[in-house]
Amino acid sequence: MDLKTSDRVTAPLRSTASNGLKIVIVGGFGVGKTTMVRSVSEIRPLSTEEVMTRAGVGIDDAAGVRDKTTTTVAFDFGRISLNDQMVLYLFGAPGQQRFWFLWDRLFSGTLGAVVLVDTRRVEDSWYAIDRLEHHGMPFIVARNDFGGPAYRLEDIRKALDLSEDIPLIDCDARERDSSKKVLITLVNHLYSLSTAQTGGR
Amino acid sequence: MTSRSVDREDPDRLYIVTGGRSRVDEDSIDIVSLIVSECDPTPGMQSEHVKILRMCTNPMAVVEIAAELGLPVSVVKILLCDLLDTGRITARHPTAAPAKTKLPEPAILKQVLLGLENL
Numbered sequence: 054m055d056l057k058t059s060d061r062v063t064a065p066l067r068s069t070a071s072n073g074l075k076i077v078i079v080g081g082f083g084v085g086k087t088t089m090v091r092s093v094s095e096i097r098p099l100s101t102e103e104v105m106t107r108a109g110v111g112i113d114d115a116a117g118v119r120d121k122t123t124t125t126v127a128f129d130f131g132r133i134s135l136n137d138q139m140v141l142y143l144f145g146a147p148g149q150q151r152f153w154f155l156w157d158r159l160f161s162g163t164l165g166a167v168v169l170v171d172t173r174r175v176e177d178s179w180y181a182i183d184r185l186e187h188h189g190m191p192f193i194v195a196r197n198d199f200g201g202p203a204y205r206l207e208d209i210r211k212a213l214d215l216s217e218d219i220p221l222i223d224c225d226a227r228e229r230d231s232s233k234k235v236l237i238t239l240v241n242h243l244y245s246l247s248t249a250q251t252g253g254r
Numbered sequence: 255m256t257s258r259s260v261d262r263e264d265p266d267r268l269y270i271v272t273g274g275r276s277r278v279d280e281d282s283i284d285i286v287s288l289i290v291s292e293c294d295p296t297p298g299m300q301s302e303h304v305k306i307l308r309m310c311t312n313p314m315a316v317v318e319i320a321a322e323l324g325l326p327v328s329v330v331k332i333l334l335c336d337l338l339d340t341g342r343i344t345a346r347h348p349t350a351a352p353a354k355t356k357l358p359e360p361a362i363l364k365q366v367l368l369g370l371e372n373l
Contacts, residue, residue, distance in 0.1 A: 065312035066288070071346040073286030073315050074366065093373065099321035104328060125326070130317055135369025142286050142315060159285055159327070162348055164358055164366070191357070233373055240367050247357040 064096050069137045076236065077144045077160055079185070080169035081177030085197040085226035086145030087129045089169065092232045094131025094143060102127040103155050126152050128159075143236075148181040156188055165243045166192040167235055169226070172204050175212050182213060193220040193242050195235045271302055271325070272332045283331050283338075288313035288346040302333050303342075310343060 078086045090098045104123045129145040144160070146152060166185055170178045178194070185192045196209060204212075210221050220242050225231045290313050295304040306319060320330040337343040 066314065068312055070288055070313045073284065073288055073346075073348045075286055075348075099318060101317050101321040102326050104326040130321075132315075132318075133369070133373065135366060139365060139369060140286075140288070140315070141366065141369070142317065162284060164363075229373075233370060237367065237370050240363055240370060243357060244360060244363045244367065247360045247363055250357055251360060 066132075066140060067134065067137055070134070070140050071138045072140070074135075074139060074141045075144060075160060075163040076141060076239065077146050077163050077166045078169055079146050079148050079166055079181045079192075080197075081148055081171065081174055081181075084169045084171045084174075084177070086169055089167075089197075089224075089226035089232045089235070090129055090131040090143050090145045092227060092229045093133060093236065095134060096132050098129045098131045098145070100127055100129050103159060105151065105154060124151060126155055148177060148184075150180070153184045153188075156184070160190075163190060165239050166190050167239055168192055168194045170194055170196045170209065170213070171199055172196060172209060173199065175209065178213060182215070191243055191246055193222070193235070193239045195222050195224045195238075197224055197226045271300075272329055283316060283334055283345060284348050285317045285327055286315045286348055288315055289319060289334060290314075290344050290346065291342070292344055293342050300333075303337060306333060306337060307342060313346060 078089055080086050087098055102125045104125055126147065128147065131143045133141040133143065135141050146160075168178055168181050168185070182192070182194075194209075194213065194215060196206070206221055206223070209215075210217075213221075215221060220238050222235065222238055224235045289306070289310045291307045291310040293307065295307045299307075302323060302325075305323060309319060309322060316330060316334065317327065319334075320327045323330060325333075334343065334345070338345060
């Protein structure tokens with residue numbers, strides 16, 4: 054992110070805002086996470102970071118960070134005011150290994166996740182899907198259209214080894230309506246899971 | 255994920271900002287907890303505290319505060335704990351997902367859907 058805080062369009066939340074919600078968009082480098090956040094956010098995407106201390110780094114054991122006492126994970130986010138009380142925060146998060154050690158600290162209580170896939174680099178998504186399943190985090194998969202080879206969605210489902218009950222859709226992260234549709238698809242999916250869990254209320 | 259300014263930051267500075275503390279009760283403040291100032295800054299207050307009080311006249315999420323201050327989330331949480339303990343701010347915590355692996359209530363998701371459809 055090249056935004057400076059001075060670029061921020063000041064848009065304070067309503068004084069009645071009381072309930073912050075989270076949705077996380079996960080994907081490899083350059084897959085369009087920030088683009089998607091930007092297309093639906095009411096503020097220009099902001100960037101922040103979390104520091105992982107040596108204890109975390111030791112567990113992570115990522116090559117090249119062992120000699121550092123801390124390592125930093127940066128993530129972008131935007132915001133959507135849903136009504137007078139509810140504010141949805143959208144996080145664009147890197148799918149790399151060290152990021153997942155911060156998941157519980159940063160993203161516990163997240164409603165659900167979107168895995169953004171670039172069909173030219175499907176393998177980038179395998180790890181993210183595996184980790185989301187590990188964390189018991191419901192998700193959908195969206196293919197960001199980069200105009201690459203026209204794989205059918207069924208082929209992508211197969212390549213990702215994705216079970217039939219997980220929604221898989223096409224999107225154009227630059228388009229507000231398309232990104233909006235991705236979020237609605239996710240929340241609809243969560244809704245059916247939730248009603249199933251609570252006995253179809 | 256890029257190498258950002260905090261990587262090059264003098265660690266001493268973060269140490270001083272937090273008064274040497276490195277742990278905080280992580281569960282007490284969420285990254286989307288909304289912070290609201292309950293008083294004006296007073297002379298002699300730590301500059302980060304002053305900035306937070308000025309920023310939060312309207313509710314502001316912890317991550318937004320961190321982005322504005324250019325400090326890591328965990329450092330900001332420590333600063334917020336100070337202000338919470340002395341009643342200078344209040345925090346509105348998320349209510350959507352109380353338990354870790356539990357899905358949000360259908361009623362809450364319905365409201366989220368409605369909000370998204372109205373965008």
